[in-house]
Amino acid sequence: MSDAPTAIRPIVQPVTDRILKSDGEAGAASFVIFGASGDLTARKLLPALYDLWQDGYLSDASPIIGVARRDKTDAEFREEMHVAVNEEARTAPIAPGDWDRFAARLFYRRLDIATPEQYPAWGESIKAIEREAGVTDRRIAYLAVGPSLFHDCVEALAGGGLIPEDDQDDHPPWLRVVVEKPFGTDLESAKELNHDLRVKLRETQLYRIDHYLGKETVQNVLMFRFGNGIFEPLFNRQHVDHVQITVSESQGIEGGRGGYYDTAGALRDVLQNHVLQLLALVAMEPPAKFAADDIRDEKRKVMEALRPGGEKLDDWAIAGQYVAANGKKGYLEEDRIKEGSTTEAFAALKCRVDNWRWSGVPFYLRTGKRLPEKLTEIAVQFKLPPMQLFRTVECSGDVCDLIGAQPNRLVFRVQPNEGIELSFSSKRPGMQYQIHPVRMDFDYSEAFPTKLPEAYERLLLDVMRGDRTLFTRDDELEAAWRFLDPILKAWAKPEHKPQEYPAGTWGPDAAEQLMSDSGRQWRGE
Ligand SMILES: NC(=O)C1=CN([C@@H]2O[C@H](COP(=O)(O)OP(=O)(O)OC[C@H]3O[C@@H](n4cnc5c(N)ncnc54)[C@H](OP(=O)(O)O)[C@@H]3O)[C@@H](O)[C@H]2O)C=CC1
Numbered sequence: 001m002s003d004a005p006t007a008i009r010p011i012v013q014p015v016t017d018r019i020l021k022s023d024g025e026a027g028a029a030s031f032v033i034f035g036a037s038g039d040l041t042a043r044k045l046l047p048a049l050y051d052l053w054q055d056g057y058l059s060d061a062s063p064i065i066g067v068a069r070r071d072k073t074d075a076e077f078r079e080e081m082h083v084a085v086n087e088e089a090r091t092a093p094i095a096p097g098d099w100d101r102f103a104a105r106l107f108y109r110r111l112d113i114a115t116p117e118q119y120p121a122w123g124e125s126i127k128a129i130e131r132e133a134g135v136t137d138r139r140i141a142y143l144a145v146g147p148s149l150f151h152d153c154v155e156a157l158a159g160g161g162l163i164p165e166d167d168q169d170d171h172p173p174w175l176r177v178v179v180e181k182p183f184g185t186d187l188e189s190a191k192e193l194n195h196d197l198r199v200k201l202r203e204t205q206l207y208r209i210d211h212y213l214g215k216e217t218v219q220n221v222l223m224f225r226f227g228n229g230i231f232e233p234l235f236n237r238q239h240v241d242h243v244q245i246t247v248s249e250s251q252g253i254e255g256g257r258g259g260y261y262d263t264a265g266a267l268r269d270v271l272q273n274h275v276l277q278l279l280a281l282v283a284m285e286p287p288a289k290f291a292a293d294d295i296r297d298e299k300r301k302v303m304e305a306l307r308p309g310g311e312k313l314d315d316w317a318i319a320g321q322y323v324a325a326n327g328k329k330g331y332l333e334e335d336r337i338k339e340g341s342t343t344e345a346f347a348a349l350k351c352r353v354d355n356w357r358w359s360g361v362p363f364y365l366r367t368g369k370r371l372p373e374k375l376t377e378i379a380v381q382f383k384l385p386p387m388q389l390f391r392t393v394e395c396s397g398d399v400c401d402l403i404g405a406q407p408n409r410l411v412f413r414v415q416p417n418e419g420i421e422l423s424f425s426s427k428r429p430g431m432q433y434q435i436h437p438v439r440m441d442f443d444y445s446e447a448f449p450t451k452l453p454e455a456y457e458r459l460l461l462d463v464m465r466g467d468r469t470l471f472t473r474d475d476e477l478e479a480a481w482r483f484l485d486p487i488l489k490a491w492a493k494p495e496h497k498p499q500e501y502p503a504g505t506w507g508p509d510a511a512e513q514l515m516s517d518s519g520r521q522w523r524g525e
Pocket residue numbers: 034035036037038039040041067068069070111112113114143144145146147149180181182
């Protein structure tokens with residue numbers, strides 16, 4: 001019998017998103033993008049803004065002003081962005097007329113963010129563009145620069161007169177500042193950054209971005225758990241054997257990112273943010289209402305309940321570094337990696353969420369570069385039934401085994417093949433009671449034949465709408481750093497060496513052992 005999944009289709013067609021346009025306050029605002037000559041602006045931000053404009057979410061009156069250190073005219077900036085947006089276009093190439101209409105709102109204003117003398121004149125040039133566009137009191141600043149410049153960007157906004165005074169009723173001005181990741185490098189630096197940003201800004205003006213929260217399938221975790229009555233009662237220690245979360249990448253350290261990555265490593269680059277956010281969504285309690293602070297309160301509680309999954313650090317935290325294999329070079333041979341670097345390109349943790357719901361349930365987390373495939377998923381594995389009433393016979397050659405029920409598994413496929421699958425046991429057709437594992441599969445592309453919005457598109461729209469639900473808050477981030485700080489300190493010691501794994505494999509043997517010690521197994525291995 002085939003274990004081909006049973007497709008799930010929506011019962012009614014989805015209400016178009018356009019209905020949301022009347023909701024909230026997504027009117028015209030000016031965008032000031034720091035880091036406008038960088039990779040993030042070209043590959044993610046401008047394509048997302050273009051798509052939002054095409055879909056009717058971005059007002060024609062909104063100017064987009066790129067800011068960076070190098071010299072560039074508006075025309076050059078427009079042309080560079082044209083190339084970038086075309087490269088990222090997910091459907092047909094952009095029609096020239098469309099691009100010209102969009103590009104008319106693109107401007108470039110040079111600034112060395114570390115040079116305060118330049119702030120006043122630069123600020124005036126930004127205000128002049130905004131006046132011309134008729135958008136003077138609604139501003140979104142996007143800090144798409146390295147984290148060491150976040151604070152200076154806010155200083156530049158203030159020095160350029162772009163952070164207006166509170167009004168007479170003490171209401172802050174309409175200013176939203178989007179801060180990229182990584183948000184600090186450890187607990188202390190994250191606290192310092194939070195403090196520094198709040199000297200000039202209110203917490204309500206800050207949007208700390210983690211683009212995983214903008215992925216459609218990540219948002220679906222909460223919808224699935226709290227929008228259905230039948231699954232949530234199973235999400236606890238009575239029914240769940242363990243949870244495993246994988247964010248794997250097949251790529252190495254590319255695009256000149258070696259300089260940054262080598263100072264960060266897998267723990268800071270992906271585990272502290274994307275992986276722990278996924279964990280928080282799958283483990284959190286239902287919020288009292290679906291609103292930003294209620295959700296972030298619950299996520300913070302999960303972060304605060306994180307505990308090591310073993311006595312000694314090596315029993316629950318594994319660092320790995322790939323070596324040349326399968327036609328790929330090793331980490332140490334990548335561009336801009338310092339000689340003999342001990343930075344981890346792979347991290348796996350076994351941890352616990354020490355609360356009433358999850359006590360005793362291990363959470364296994366792993367992320368890394370140069371693994372066999374690009375894949376992000378959360379797998380919730382349930383306990384076996386208390387008795388094995390059914391079995392089947394599986395033969396390989398002359399050797400036959402009696403096999404019992406396989407554990408039920410619920411998998412959130414974040415990417416690729418976005419969807420949710422549930423595996424369960426079924427009777428194999430025939431004259432005997434033979435058990436066979438099968439799957440029910442909800443596949444986004446089949447159920448909703450429409451393109452999924454890109455994460456940055458959704459998140460930028462939320463900034464315009466003033467919805468901070470999908471943005472992280474200072475206390476949850478600090479709690480995440482607090483949990484990871486002991487690992488960061490131990491791994492920074494000169495005697496610490498990550499364990500080697502061949503490029504293109506699932507990480508070092510020790511990561512497998514994290515699971516196999518308790519008779520469990522990573523999916524896909
Ligand atoms: N790229 C990505 O996919 C992702 C990036 N991020 C985060 O986004 C941020 C930007 O990353 P990315 O675009 O890759 O970085 P890049 O190195 O490609 O770009 C850095 C930008 O910062 C500008 N810059 C640097 N110093 C100054 C200065 N003194 N004054 C003015 N501008 C300056 C550069 O301008 P110039 O070249 O003119 O000097 C450039 O535009 C980082 O925090 C990164 O961690 C987060 C997730 C994904």
